[in-house]
Amino acid sequence: MRRIRHRHGTLTVQHVPTPAPGPGELLVRTEAIGVTLPVVRKLAPHGGAADGPVDEVVDEGDDGAGPEPLGGEVAGVVEAVGPDVAEATGFAPGDRVTGLCFGDAYSDAALLHTAMASAVPDHATAHDAVALVRGGLVALGALEAAHPRPGETALVTAAASGAGHLALQLARLRGGAGHIVAAVGDPAAKGDFLRALGADAVVGYGDTDWGPPADYALDAVGGALLGPLVRGLTDGGRLVAYSSGGGTLAAHELLAGAKSVTGFQIGRVARERPALYAAWREELWRLHAAGELRPAVAAAFPLAEAAHAHALIRARGNLGKVVLEP
Template identity: 60%
Template sequence: MRRVRYEHSGGPEVLFHEEVPVPEPGEGKLLVRAEAVGITLPVVRKVRESGRPVPLGGEVAGEVVRAGKGVHGYAPGDRVTGLCFGHGYAQYALLRAAMASRIPADATARDAVALVRSGVVALGALEAARPERGESVLVTAAASGVGHLALQLARLRGASRVVAAVGDPAKAGFVRSLGADAVVTYGQESWGEPVDIVLDAVGGALLTPAVKALAPGGRLVAYSSGGGTIEAYDLLVGGRSAIGFQVAMVARNRPRRYAAWIEDLWRLFGEGALRPAVHAEFALEDAARAHATIEDRANRGKVVLMVR
């Protein structure tokens, strides 16, 4: 089978293709013939920054070929999606059955990788803030695969005002089309009227203005892999709080909640209330171009590899 990997850190140019045997599913895993793979910013960052090569994981959707020992409820031919922690940029990938979910009959693999994982992160981060109807929400990286869904979910959960924060003002039209009431850019001195909730996917130096954008009693939910620090004094002023969110912990420790989130996302998708956007599709062989799109912050929605 074909797969993509790298041997040393760098930009998209370090990715290359190779032919390897199809893997065998171990205990608790599914072997899936991939149809679509979602590119994530954490994986792109690992290629650029990691000292040692790691497998290119990601959101995979496709058809079950074989189930490993101890797997129940899945059979060959079932269409599933899930997060691959091993080699996901490949014709065949291994998924943990516990973190896999079925794709509805009226949805495509492309829909699945644009909706499920990014949607679970967006929905989980929003719920971590314990939003109340009528509160205001600001989303950073609002045009990203997660951010563009978070904008819509905030509105669906009763936000009175939704603010999109982006790095490029050219993305304003895209985020407004998804329901953003206002758009701010990272370099602005002020992000406007304070908000009750900030959902931050950027981290780093952006944490300081994100905290300062909070109204008294406001909550910042950080789910970025970008690191960064928050000054305790900035939280003390106005009684603000910061919350860390990691979806993998929910999947492991609260599987029923994780499954309920996925069910909710598919319901909203089926009703036409939640619209996952795919910025571009690339062939597996064009993974380098897909990574370049993410690194350039050019995407409006999800970037997807289609495996043919």
């Protein structure tokens, strides 16, 4: 099988034997692989595939070690299960599953731990699964952390991203938002897409007027945007930060208006509150089955063109989830 790894930011296609699933693992023949911003950012400091040309994927054969794996969401069909998996979990060959793979997600076949796996319902495609489940869980969890109340004004940053475009929809579906502001880097290019998903206004990060102060903001950008976001909140407003982009805030910006900032991490919910994690996942599928929550796939690239997929996310040109297809 093929897998893609990276060494100092340079992506490498390797041809290796298909692995056998161990205890608690499923071997999944991947049909769709979700590309995540944290993975793209992970490669960026090296200045390789994340910052250089997009044709850096080369075939080095199977060297058995060295290059590091790339994780991500996967969806596909179970080919084999590890010892005792069928008895303990009910998963069996032929099942359609999705989940977050921490090992080699960029591959023809991925090892997925059963704790991270869930069934893909009949009404969903593999693309739907990688676009909805993990990004939707992040979006729904961030919204829950904001404690939304019906009729409030919501501000969503990175609103056209894989998680952001779902957070925008959930702010109204789940939070009952009365007014939703979508913030992006390029409002002209993304405005039609976001308004079709329910945004009442689309603004740029550098705009001087974001409209009425927001009751809460869901932020996937971080960095220098944190200050303007807090200043854009109404008194008592809440900022939920779920970005890997870092950033700092001055305490007086919170104290003056009794504003608050909450950091959200979906991994902690998965580890410490698995029942809630599962309930959120089922809610996402229900909303999708009803046609209310619409996951969007911005582009699908062949596996060997992973660098092109990274380049699209790096340029912030995607409208929804970016997917690889083996």
